[in-house]
Amino acid sequence: MKQSDRPSGVSSAVQCEAGGGGTHEDVKVDPDERNDGQQKPGSPEINNNKEKTRSKSSKQRHNHKERTADVKLCGEDENLCESVQVKKRRVKDEESPEKHDKNQSSGRKRKKTSSEHEKAEKNKKTKKDGDQEKKKKAEESDKWKWWEEGKSSDTQKWSSLEHKGPYFPPEYEPLPDNICFYYDGQPMKLSPATEEIVTFYAKMLDHEYTSKEVFQNNFFSDWKEEMTKEERKLIKMLSKCDFSQIHKYFVEKSEERKNMTKEEKQVLKEEASRLMEEYGFCLLDGHREKIGNFKLEPPGLFRGRGEHPKMGKLKKRIQPEDVTINCSQDSKIPAPPAGHHWKRVQHDNTVTWLASWLENIHGRPKYIMLNPSSKLKGEKDWQKYETARRLKMKVDSIRKQYRRDWTSREMKSRQRGVAIYFIDKLALRAGNEKDDESADTVGCCSLRVEHITLHRRLDGQEHVVEFDFLGKDSIRYYNKVPVEKQVFKNLKLFIKHKDPEDDLFDRITTVKLNKTLNECMPGLTAKVFRTFNASTTLQDQLNKLTTGGMTVEEKILSYNRANRAVAILCNHQRAAPKTFEKSMQLLQEKAVRNNHSDDGNRRATSSRLDSRVTRCLMLLEKKEKAVQRLSEQLKKLQLQETDREENKVIALGTSKLNYLDPRISVAWCKKHQVPVEKIYNKTQRDKFAWAIDMTDENFQF
Template identity: 70%
Template sequence: MNLISCCRWEEANHEDGVKWKFLEHKGPYFAVPYEPLPEDVHFCYDGEPMKLSLAAEEVATFYGKMLDHEYTTKEAFQKNFFGDWRAEMTKEERKIIKHLDKCDFTEIHKYFFDRNEERKALPKAEKQKLKEEASKLQEEYGYCILDGHREKIGNFKTEPPGLFRGRGDHPKMGMLKMRIRPEDVIINCSKDSTIPEPPPGHKWKEVRFDNTVTWLASWTENIQSAIKYIMLNPSSKLKGEKDWQKYETARRLKDVVGHIRSQYRKDWKSREMKKRQIAVALYFIDKLALRAGNEKEEGETADTVGCCSLRVEHIQLFPELDGQKHVVEFDFLGKDSIRYYNKVPVEKEVFKNLKRFMENKDPDDDLFDRLPTSTLNKHLQDLMDGLTAKVFRTYNASITLQNQLKELTNAEDNVAAKILSYNRANRAVALLCNHQRALPKTYEKSMQNLQAKIDAKEEQLKEAKKELKKAKAEHKKYNTEKTKKELEKKKKQKERLEEQLEKLKLMATDKEENKQIALGTSKLNYLDPRISVAWCKKFGVPIEKIYNKTQRDKFAWAIAMTNEDFEF
C-alpha cells in the first residue's frame, strides 16, 4: 500500500498555506476486472470439485493466493474471511459450503504460484514489453498539471480487491476489501480544467473544486471506513514544502521544550487534578513518544489506545523492579493493533501521581479520567503554535538520531561500518516510537545464505593467507622484480578478501539486530532528512546507501539544501 495514498482525512484535509490555482488530471486507474479461473483449476468442497459463481470464485482466489501465508493459519483471519466470503455466495452455495475446514484451495494456490513463476521466467523481450506498457500507463495517469507544472502523482491506481491483513493482531484481519468503483470516488480538480472522464457506463460520486487540499481523488474503504487518497508524489514541490514546514515546526519546539518540561514538572504538584493529569500525560508523550490517542474512526472495533485513552488495566506500578525504582509497566495495543510493551523507571512524582490516578478505579476505568484528547490538544496548542503529540515524536525522534549518530560514528570506519552505526542510531529511534514488525518469512533462509557466503569467504581468505606466506618465502629466497610483484599482488588479494569478509559480517550483524524493527517508518515520517544528509556528507557515505531512489526523490529538497554542518 502506498503510504502517500493512505493518509488520514485530517492530514489531507487541513493543509496550512496550501492554495493552488489550477489542477488537472486523468483521475484514478481502476483495478482490472476479475479474470475467471481456467476450467481445469478446481475449488473442492468436502473432497468434491465445485464450480463457484463468479463473485464467490473471485473471493476464493484471494484466500487461495495466501494459502502458504501465516495469516491463513490465524483463527480471526479464517473467521472473518469465511463470514465475508459466504456473503458473496449464492443461496445455493451457502447451503453447501458451511465449514472452512472442508474447503480445498490447493489447485487455486498452485495455479497462481505457477503463473507467478512463469512471469519471473519470461524472456527479456517480454519483460521489456510489460515494462513499456506500465510506462504508457504511468504517462497517461501518473502525472497532473498543477499551476502550470507537470507534477508526478504518488499512486494513481486504486487498491485492488483482496483480503485485509492489518498489522499486529488486528481484529478485522481476513475481511473482504471490496473493489473500488467510480461511483465510490470523489474527484478534486479545478473548475476550468478538463474534468476526468469516468470509465464508460459509470459516473463519479462527486466532482469537487477544493484548492485548499492536495489530494486529487478520494474514496472510503469498507473495512474501517477510512478515507483513502490519491495525492501528489513526495518529490513534488508542494509536498517538499510541506515536509520542510513539518520539520521546521519540530525544530521550533527545541527553543521552548526546556520551558515546557519545567512547567509540566511544576504541574505534577498542582492542586488541580486535571492539571496533574495533563502534566503526566505530556511527560509520557515527551519521554516515551506515545501518541495522544485520538478517538477511533467510525467502524473501528480494535481495542487500540493512546496516551489519553489508557485504562488502569494498561499499566502496573512497581516501587522497585530489577534494581530500579518507580517502574511503570505498560501493556496495550497501540496504532494498527501493534502491542506496546515497556517497563520504564519514571520520576518519583510521576509514580506518585499515577498511584493517585488509579485509586478506587476498576481495571477498565480511564487512567486519565479528566483528560479527553481534545483538552490535551488544546493545551499543546497553547504551549506552542502548531504543537501536537506528533510534533513531539518528530522532535524526539530527530534529536535521538542526531545524538546517536554523534555517539556511534567513528570517522575512521569504512563505509559498511558507518552504515551499521547509522542503522543502530535509526533503531534507537524505532524502539522509542515502537515501530515493530513481524519476523520476515525469509529471515532464516537469508541468514543461512549470508552465513554460507561468510564461510566461503573465510575459506578464500585462509587460502589467500597461505599463498601470501608462500609468496613472501619466494621473494625472500630470490628477491627479483617478478617475486616482488607477485608478493604485492597476494597482499592486495588478502586485503581485499579481509574487507569483503568484514562487510559480510557487518551485514549479518545489521540483519540480526534489525530483524523485528521497522526502520523505514521513522526514516520516512519522523526523522528530519537533513540530519541524515549532513551525516552522509560529513562522513563520506553515499546518500544512496541511506535513501533509495524513491526516498531520494521525496527528500530532494533536503539533499539540495543541506551541508555537513546542519544541526537539528
C-alpha cells in the first residue's frame, strides 16, 4: 500500500507544549497563540480536572463497563456482521527467520564503506593526540559485525557474560562547618543522613518544582522519616526551614567547577575515562561490548513528569545489598564494595541485563543494560524494523478488517476497530491501564470521554474529532481530525450515557487489542504501527522531496523536513529553546528600528540570522543596486528561519533514534551522495552500524 493511501490528516496536528489543561469546549487554537494560550501545569483547571478524574478509581471506571455492556447497537448497519469469532487461540510469536536472508544479500557488497568514512573523518582530526587515535583504531579493527553471523536465538541472549558490576556513586560528603541549615531562624547542625537529604532539596531551590505543594509535602514527609528523633521533634514545618545558605554554597561550587582551568578539567576527564574503561564494558560471547548505564543512579529527590503525585519523594541510595548481579557461571564474579555483599548473583542467559535493583519510589525494577551499539540491542532493533516491514505487506487487509469492525454487531469489535484505526491513522500509543500513583496520562485504549470532542462540522470539514489529552511524559496531544462518517457515528455511540471521566473504549484493553493484532500477523502489536507509519512516512517524504539538482545542503534540508514530518506524526515535542523568545524579541526590535522596505513578515529564530538580516538591510540602504541580490539572500535566510520556526517545538531526535529504519536513511545517503556523517553523528553511527554496513542504495522500506 502506498503512503498516499494511508488515512490522512496527521500532519495537521497542532502541537502544544506539555501541561496544557484540557478544557473541552469548542475552542480553536491558533498556532500563533498557542504559547500564550497554554496552561501552566499547576493551574487550577488542570487540578480540578485531575481531582475529578482521580475521584473515580480505575475500578469504578471499570464498573461502568458493566453499565454499558448491554447498549444495543442501532440496526442500520447491522447486516454486515458475521458470527462472533470463536475465541482466539494464542499464536506463538516466533520472529520469522526471513529477516536475515532478505537483507544480507544486499548488504554484503558495501561492507567497507562505513569504515572508510570514519577514517576520512579521523584524518581531519589529526591535531588531537595520537594516543587516542591509536585506541580508536584498535577498537575499530575488532568491531564485531554480528549482523554477518546467522540469526541468534530469541530466548538465549548470550552464552558467556562477564563484567565488573555497577559503579557506585561516591559517598556523601558533609557540608563544611561554615555552611548551615537554619530552622526558624536558628542555625542547626543536622546528622549526616538528614543533612544529605537537605542538600538534595537545597540544590533544587531555584527550580519550579520546589514551589509545588505536592513536591513539598512529599519531600517533607520522606525527610522526616529519615530524621533522628531529636530532629523530628524540632523540625515541624517546612516553611520554617531555611536552605538558602546551603543553596548558595552549591551555586558557588558549580560556578567554581565551571571556571576550572584546562588542566583541572583534563584531570577530571581522564578520571572519567578511566572509570569508563574499568566499568563501562563487559565481555559478551567473547566480544567487548559497551554498557549503557554502568553508574548506579545516585540518591536524590524524585522528579516525575507533569503532575506526578510522587514528585519530591526521596529516592534512596542503592546499597550493594539491593543489587542483583547477572553474569555467566564460569565468569569472574564482580566484587561487591568492601564489607558488603550482593543481594544475589544469578546466571540467567535468557535476559540481557547485567545488574538490577528495585527502585524505591514505585518499587519497579531497574536494570543495567548494554549500549545501543551492542549486538543485543542492535539485533533487536533490526528485528523491530523487519516486523514493521512485514506489517507493510499486511496492512491493507488489516485496514479492511478494522473498517469491517466499525459496523460489527458487537460493541467490543466496533471499539477495537476504531481504536486500531486511531493507532494506525494517528500513531497513538496503545494506552495501558495505569495505577493512580502516577501522572494522569493516557494513550489510545485509556482515552476517556473528556479527551475528545465531536464536531459535526468544523472549519468547513465534516465529522471532526478534536483530541486533547496528555500522553506519555505528560506531553499534550492536541489534534483536530476529520474521520470517516462511520467512525464518527461509533464515537457518538461510545460516549452515550457516559460521564466525562469514563473510558471511551470501555470494552477493550491493550492486551485484548494486541491479541487481535497478533492473530492478524505474528509479532504485531500496537507499537508496530508507530514504527511502520513513521518509517513509511520518512521513505515517502524522502522520495518526494529529494530531486536531482539539489546541493548537499538542500538535500539535508529535505531530509530534516522528512524527519520533521515523522516527528509531527509521532507528536515528539520539546520545550522551545530558552533563547528562542529572547532572540525573537531582539530581532523584532531591530526590525522596527530598521523599519524599511516591505518585509515585515520576517521572524528571527536566532541572533545569528538576526544579525545577518540586519547587515543585509543596512547594505540595502546604502546600495540600491545590491537590492536584488540581497533580497534573494534574505529569502534564503527566511527559508531557514521558517525551518527553524517550524522546528521550535518539534524534537527530531526521538524519531530518528527509535522509529526510522536506519536503512532508509543510509540508502538515501548513498543514492544521493550525502555523507552519512551529515545525517548521523558518532553515537548514532555506532547504534546503526549494522544498517550502515549492510545497506545499499536500492533499499526501500
